[in-house]
Amino acid sequence: MKTTQQTALITGASSGIGYELAKIFAKNGYSLVLVARNADRLNEIATDLRNQHDLEHVVVIGKDLTEPNAAQEVYNEVQGFGLDVNILVNDAGMGEYGAFATETDLDKELAIIQLNVVSLVHLTKLFLKDMVLSNEGKILNLASIVSVMPNPYMAVYGATKAFVLSFTEALRNECKDTNVTITALLPGATNTDFFNKAGAEGTRAHQQAQSADPAKVAQDGFNALMKGKDKIVSGLMNKSQAAASNLLPDTFLSQVVRKLMERPSEDDKSDSSKVPSTASTLVSLAVIAGAIFWGYKKYSKRTLPN
Numbered sequence: 001m002k003t004t005q006q007t008a009l010i011t012g013a014s015s016g017i018g019y020e021l022a023k024i025f026a027k028n029g030y031s032l033v034l035v036a037r038n039a040d041r042l043n044e045i046a047t048d049l050r051n052q053h054d055l056e057h058v059v060v061i062g063k064d065l066t067e068p069n070a071a072q073e074v075y076n077e078v079q080g081f082g083l084d085v086n087i088l089v090n091d092a093g094m095g096e097y098g099a100f101a102t103e104t105d106l107d108k109e110l111a112i113i114q115l116n117v118v119s120l121v122h123l124t125k126l127f128l129k130d131m132v133l134s135n136e137g138k139i140l141n142l143a144s145i146v147s148v149m150p151n152p153y154m155a156v157y158g159a160t161k162a163f164v165l166s167f168t169e170a171l172r173n174e175c176k177d178t179n180v181t182i183t184a185l186l187p188g189a190t191n192t193d194f195f196n197k198a199g200a201e202g203t204r205a206h207q208q209a210q211s212a213d214p215a216k217v218a219q220d221g222f223n224a225l226m227k228g229k230d231k232i233v234s235g236l237m238n239k240s241q242a243a244a245s246n247l248l249p250d251t252f253l254s255q256v257v258r259k260l261m262e263r264p265s266e267d268d269k270s271d272s273s274k275v276p277s278t279a280s281t282l283v284s285l286a287v288i289a290g291a292i293f294w295g296y297k298k299y300s301k302r303t304l305p306n
């Protein structure tokens with residue numbers, strides 16, 4: 001099966017940000033390899049995208065990426081189809097909500113590390129090698145705003161996302177003399193099924209997510225990937241929070257994120273002004289810190305030698 005179109009492989013394409021990315025790649029004329037556990041849903045998506053766009057190939061691979069051999073099996077299946085993957089999107093991911101010491105399930109947390117970290121590393125190893133050999137290719141890794149700040153009540157999830165960002169930035173440097181680029185996408189809380197699946201429904205972060213459209217996050221990621229950028233924080237507020245994270249102490253950041261990860265108390269709910277005022281104070285702090293950081297960067301560019 002040879003293709004004249006470029007091919008994008010997207011993990012986590014059955015819902016949320018990955019699904020939105022699949023639609024954007026289809027609109028831009030990419031052949032697709034769609035990976036997730038829910039093969040029925042992927043087949044529905046594949047049929048829709050084939051009907052709407054003139055795509056040479058839309059291939060579905062139903063796979064549980066928490067299985068240790070899954071990444072190698074995905075790679076082998078792609079080889080079997082005779083497809084060259086020009087773009088790899090490592091989107092599949094999950095979280096688990098609760099206090100690490102007393103509430104969360106260890107097996108689920110180990111599966112999260114397997115999915116968010118191990119399978120991402122394994123897929124990157126297999127496909128990046130081919131990209132470097134052909135001196136062409138792009139990778140988009142789903143990090144998160146919590147890649148740059150601790151994530152109480154989702155401690156393991158947050159740590160996996162810090163890994164993804166660090167890994168991406170290191171590989172980017174290793175590949176800088178090639179035509180291969182690697183980009184990290186850092187969304188803030190986004191309106192997908194993520195919080196429900198993680199058991200974090202009703203938290204302030206979940207409430208905040210309602211106003212963040214996964215289609216917009218996906219478009220930001222696609223644009224940054226196409227431009228070969230190192231990373232993109234999606235959304236103005238998240239950008240200022242990420243900038244602020246460079247300045248504020250981790251103890252403070254942990255407390256801010258902890259507040260967001262808590263469910264509002266009945267008092268908070270009855271006095272609806274409390275939550276917005278807490279949130280807006282934190283956000284104002286973040287914006288001020290972001291502005292200081294931006295000003296410092298501009299100033300240091302002008303005054304410091306390279």
Ligand SMILES: NC(=O)c1ccc[n+]([C@@H]2O[C@H](COP(=O)([O-])OP(=O)(O)OC[C@H]3O[C@@H](n4cnc5c(N)ncnc54)[C@H](OP(=O)(O)O)[C@@H]3O)[C@@H](O)[C@H]2O)c1
Pocket residue numbers: 011012013014015016017018035036037038039063064065066091092093094115142143144145186187188189190191192193194195197209214
């Ligand atoms: N939503 C947010 O607030 C947010 C913020 C920052 C970063 N992110 C990141 O964005 C990425 C996408 O999340 P989302 O928000 O779009 O959530 P989502 O709607 O729950 O999508 C998660 C995707 O991952 C796939 N997946 C989950 N477990 C899998 C497994 N074991 N094997 C293979 N695929 C699996 C799911 O498909 P199946 O269930 O069919 O397997 C689904 O397609 C994740 O990496 C997440 O960490 C999300």
